[in-house]
Amino acid sequence: MIGTDIFTAKRFLEEGTVVGIPTETVYGLAANALDPDAVLTIFRVKNRPAFDPLIVHTDTLEKVRSLVLAMPPLAEKLARAFWPGPLTLLLPKQPHIPDLTTSGLARVAVRIPNHPLTLSLLAQLDFPLAAPSANPFGYISPTTAQHVANQLGDQVPYILDGGPCQIGLESTIVGFDEAGQPTVYRLGGMALEQIEAVTGPLSVKDHSSSNPAAPGMLSSHYAPRKPVTLLRPGQLPAPEAYAGTLVFSELLPGISESYQLQLSPSGNLNEAAKNLFAHLRALDTLPVTHIYVQLAPEQGLGRAINDRLRRAAAR
Ligand code: TXA
Ligand code: MG
Secondary structure, eight states, rough: EEEOOHHHHHHHTTOOOEEOOSSSSOEEEETTTHHHHHHHHHHHHHHHHHTTTOOOOOSOOHHHHHBSOOOHHHHHHHHHHHHHSSSEEEEETTTTTOOHHHHOOOOOEEHHHHHHHHHHHHOOOOOOOOOOEEEEEESSSOOOOOHOOOHHHOSSSSSOOOOOOOSSSOOOOEOOOTTOEEEEOOOOOOOOOHHHHHHHHHHHHSSOOOOOTTTTGTTTTOOOSSOOOETTTTTTOOTTTTTTEEESSOOTTTSSSEEEEEOTTTOOHHHHHHHHHHHHHHHHHHOOOOEEEEEESSTTTTHHHHHHHHHHHHH
C-alpha cells in the first residue's frame, strides 16, 4: 500500500517489517538497522547477496556519533557541510550494529537523508534505518513510490510516498583511510566538485571492475532489462534498429519522438539527474529490443549520470 502516514510507517518498522521510504536521492527499502531479523528481510525482499552491505540512515549528528567509533576531522567537516544530504560516509562501526547490516565489514555506511517525511519518521523512531535502494538487486533504482510498488509492492506492506525524488541519483559515498584521508567510493548525488571544495582534490576509487570489498560497485548495477549501448559523441542509433534512445539534451534527427527521451531539454545536469532513472524505466517498457544512450558532460552530476549509464551498458 502507498500512503503518506508516518505513524503507519513507524508501526510497521517497530514490528520489524520493511517499509518503502522516500529520500532526496532514491526510494529506500527500510528496516530497523539494529535488528538482524528485520535486516535479513531487506536482503530477502531485494534478492540481494548478503555480502553487499547496507547504508544506515538517521536524523541527527548526535545519533550518527552513537553508531560510529570515531569521526576523522574531514568526516566531521563534510557532515557539517552537507547533512542532511546526498552524502554517505564510511566510518568505523560501533559493536552494537549487527554484522549483517555491514556484511561483516568493520565500517558502517551512514547518512542523514534530506527528505522532510523521512526526517520526521527518523526523529520518531528510537533506532536507525538500514535502507538500500528499493529495487530488485541489479535493476534501476526507484525515484517514485509507484516504482517501488511496481516491483516490490507485494512484499512491502507500506510505501511512504514523498513524491518524486529531488536529486534522483544515489548518494555519493566517501570513506577514510587510517590517516583520515578521504576517497570517493561511489559517485552520486553530491557533486565531486562540492565535496572537493571542503576536502581538496580526491581520488575516485576505480570501480569499473567487480570488487568484492564494495560489491555495490559491480559494473552490472543500475541496468534496465534491455541491452544498453552508449552512443559516441555525434553518433546516431542504427536506423533499422527497434531501439529506444536516451539523449542528454537535443533530440536526434530521424528518430520518432516517442522513441527518444531527453534528460534535460535545456542541458541542466541537475534536471538530467532527476530524470535519469525514470526515463530508463520508461524506455525499458517501450516495445524495443534495445536502448541507446548519450553520455552527459563529464562535470557536476554529469559524472554520476555517466557512471550509471556506463554500468548499465556494461551488462
Ligand atoms: O542514496 C542512497 O545512498 C540510497 C538511499 C536509499 O539512501 N541508498 C542506496 O543504497 O543507494 P544501496 O544499498 O543501493 O547502495 C549502497 C552502497 C552499496 O554499493 C554498498 O556496497 C555500499 O553502499 N556500502 C554500504 N556499506 C558499506 C561499507 N560498510 N563499506 C563499503 N561499502 C558499503
Ligand atoms: Mg542500490
